[in-house]
Amino acid sequence: MFMGTMSVDDKNHLTIGGCDTVALAHRYGTPLYVLDEHFLRQKARTYRTIFNDLIPGSKVLYAGKALLNSAVCRIMAEEGLGLDVVSGGELYTALTADFPREQIYFHGNNKSSAELKMALERGIGRIVVDNIWELKTLGELAARRGVNVSILIRLTPGVEPNTHSYVRTGQFDSKFGLPINADTTMDAIRQAVDMPGIDLKGFHCHIGSQIMELDAYQKTVRLMIEFLARLKRGLGLTVEELDLGGGLGITYLPDEKSPSLLDYAQAISSALTTSCQKHRLAMPQIAVEPGRSIVGEAGITLYTIGAVKEVPGVRKYVAVDGGMADNPRVAMYGAKYTGCLANRVLDDAEELVTIAGKCCESGDILIRDISLPTVRTGDILAVYATGAYNYSMASNYNRLPRPAMVLVWQGKSDIIVERETYDDLVRLDRIPQRLTEAKAAVVKG
C-alpha cells in the first residue's frame, strides 16, 4: 500500500522521496519521522486548486495541530495556504517561521488572556471565538489597546459524523463552540456586533476528524447556511465568511477508501450552491481547514526491531524502539496502521506478528496482527501514514527522547526537527536546594 513517492529499489529497500529508508535509518537513527515533501506539496496545491476552481475566492487553511514545525510552516506558506493555530506555541512557531500573519486563524476553546494579547499584538488574520467568556475577554483587551480585531464565532451545528467519539466535535454537547439553535448564541452574536473593537466577519464550525462520509459535510453546509439565513431575517445581519473546518478522513489500511479531494470539494460546493439559492443568500467566502488529509499520508515512521518474543500458541511479539510516545493514536483511539519491513519489502509474508512499542504499558501496541516476512532483530520497520497527529501528539513518556524528523525530496534528506537528547530531558529539571541540604543533614547526623 504505497503512498506518495514510496517505491522499492533494487536492494529490495523501501524508498521515499528518492531516499533509501534503510540508509535514512542508519544515518539519522530510529525512531525516525520521515516526511515526503513532494507529496505534501502536491496535497496542499491540489486542495488549493480544487477549492478555488469549484468555490472561487475560497481559502484553504492548513490545520497545524496535525503536524507543525518551522519547515512545515514554510512549505504551507509557499503553497499559498493559510494556517489554523490553536495555542500560543503554535502561533509562536508560525510567527518565528515568518508565516504571513493575516493568513493565521487562531482557534481554541480556552485561549488565555496572554495568548489573546499575543494574537492582538501580532495582528493575525482572525480569532475564532469559541465562547462568551472569550468574547468578553477579547472585547476588553481590544478596547484597552484601541485596536480592531476580526473574528469568527465557532458554532456547533448538531451534526454527529461516524468517527471516534474523541474526535467528534459538531454535536451540541461539546466543549467547543456555541450551539447553533440556542437563544444564548443569538445573544452572544448581538453582543459581538455591538462591541467596539470587534469586527464579526462570520462563523466557523468543525464537525470532527477522520470523517469518511461526505453526507455529514453536506448536512453541515445546509445547517450553517440555514443559520445565516435566520440571522439575516432575525437580526438583519449579513456576514461575509463561513469557515467549514477540516476533518476529511484518509486511508490508513489497504481495505479503506477515503473520499478524493475532488469529491469532498464537490460535495461542499454543490450543497453550498443549493442552500444559498434556497435561502436567497449570496455565497459567503468559504474557508476549509484540513490537517490530516494534507499531511497524514505524507509521513512514515521508521523503527528498528529489537526483541522478538513468541508466546507459544498465542502470538509473536515484535518490539520496536518507539511506540506510544511517538505515536499515541493507537493507545488513544484504537487507531490501526500498516507498514512493511523496509529492508525486505518484497519478501513473501510468512508470519502474523504483533508490533509492540517499548513503553511500560500493555496498551503500547502499534500494530496488532500484521503479516510480514520472518522478522529478525535489526530489521527496519516502516509504519505508513503517520504524518498527522503523531509528532504533534508525541510525549516523553518513560523519558524517551522524541524522534528526529527528516524531510525527503528527490533523493535529498534534511533534518527538520532534531532528535531530542538525554540532556534535553533533564534541561528543565531543577533540584531544590533544600533537598541537597536535607541529604547533607542525613549524612552528617
Ligand SMILES: Cc1ncc(COP(=O)(O)O)c(C=O)c1O
Ligand atoms: C477547529 C479544527 N479545524 C481543523 C481541524 C483539522 O482536522 P483534520 O486534521 O481532521 O483535517 C481540527 C482538528 O480536530 C479542528 O479542531
